[in-house]
Amino acid sequence: MNFTGLALAEGPETARIRAFLDGAGVDGGRGGAGGTVTLPVGDDAAAFRPPRGTQVVVSCDASVEGIHFRREWMTWETIGYRAAASALSDLAAMIATPVGLVVAAALPPELDVEIAAALGRGVGETASRVGAEVLGGDLVASPGPAFLDVTVLGYAANPTTRCGARPGDELWVTGELGGAAAALRDLERGLEPDPRARRSFDRPRPRIDEALWLGERVEIHAAIDLSDGVMRDAQHLATASEVALEVEAELLPAAPALDGFRRSPAGERLLLGGGEDYELLLAVPARAMRETKRAFADAFDLPLTRVGSAREGKGLTVRGRVDSALPAGFDHFEVGR
């Protein structure tokens, strides 16, 4: 069905929600790896059966136009993709297998129905990448900016928390950092970002497969996803685990977009303070990654880097910084003012 040219307010409610959910590929998806969906979207609720002996893991992530995204900076597919990736990244941080997600959107009624479909497609693209099904959705009118909330559901025999880091643990990071922040900085300045940075920003990969792979091979004491930047999120991990963390700035794996200026204050700020790369920070026993690092790089074509360690005490220390001023990190409410 082609809805192009029809504003959201003009069509019947079912056609709107249908366009949104069809976009998300509700009947598609490669299906959860073991959590069987027993009742798909379409009734008052959906249902699934988690594998025996597992716990259900749940998290949500909201984003708002003008605060978390701008229509001028990205397509509606990208807006949907990023919202779902951000939420699914929390399942990666729990080393949980995704089952599905539920997505609520509020859109201005004058928008074309095709926009609801595009938003749904973006959400569905992320979901199908990690084997999650779209289990439900709500689409309502907004008299202001567009809103999006994605709730993700998965399972794990024993979810990994932020709390288990121990003195002596090593800190490791998946992938590269600062790429998404570099793209965002350019967009804010009206510049076209470096294509690789743009890709990190538009299509961040929730590290689900990587997390599950590592969880099978290494004893992971604690994990967090780097949604707010390594500076902030390492601090969260230190607080939750009641340990002191030390990160070596020079060890941090910088995205190629930072080539040539990673040791400048501006580059370091992106590297330490830039979030939305959705890489993982892991605390593992000393030397636990020795046999694993190479195999990980081979399996995922992605670096896995030791960046620091935990010891008795509290708080976060970043060694070898160029600029000792702490980046504030990202506060949506400050941006929103």
Place this chain on the structure above:
Amino acid sequence: MNFTGLALAEGPETARIRAFLDGAGVDGGRGGAGGTVTLPVGDDAAAFRPPRGTQVVVSCDASVEGIHFRREWMTWETIGYRAAASALSDLAAMIATPVGLVVAAALPPELDVEIAAALGRGVGETASRVGAEVLGGDLVASPGPAFLDVTVLGYAANPTTRCGARPGDELWVTGELGGAAAALRDLERGLEPDPRARRSFDRPRPRIDEALWLGERVEIHAAIDLSDGVMRDAQHLATASEVALEVEAELLPAAPALDGFRRSPAGERLLLGGGEDYELLLAVPARAMRETKRAFADAFDLPLTRVGSAREGKGLTVRGRVDSALPAGFDHFEVGR
């Protein structure tokens, strides 16, 4: 801690979310009846263990300021309460036991932190009434209206859908209809609603206990919650079950706020078209309620009323109407224009 006088944008992020979730009574609640929460809110995600052999049931419900609620019409507690009640009502319609909910809010940054706490309290009030825990939350800034999305999680051995009504079934309704719509009509006209109607509007009860009680005693073929009004929702049930439904207008249990004018076109419109009472419409085998109706009224001090039946065919017929013009039902996008 007393945040009064502090705008949301002024405090640290953790204090804001804390105020919101403390309001929701995250550590309180009477606890799920059997689905044990294994990891409470505070990490990247929460976790729970559904009882063996059950399916996890999930649904979400979004509401937006200016479309679904207005600050002038109700307190922030009421806004939170109603959003959670609306979402939990979908679990009642599945005859599912609630475990918990996840709530995302977007609020204008100039609002007082106490407002986030009040919103949380409202959500927590509904949750604790039905034994659900608040499993997670996100609080972000909105440059426009306030926005709220509640995702509910529960479990059932065999969730009841909209699809199972069969020819020969009887249709039953819990409680009384039209009260919430009568209050809304008065509010829209700048009048103070009848106190009983106001109560139906402000504090609708998701019929969780009632649904579970009935589910243990009666074979329920199909169920739906009356969020959009009996006219619309009976039509959804007829379509999903591929049967024809007949509702007798005179049998519908009208709320006391409709006394004296339920047989007028205006009263009938509220009775048939008014949603947000969140009562349940159930399809059960003929005579299945014979032994149950009285016990239900005794147990819940609530009427349980036969309102029609199902037969071969399709669509909905309402017999004995005063006004044959079909009420349009509620379309958020039309309201939003």
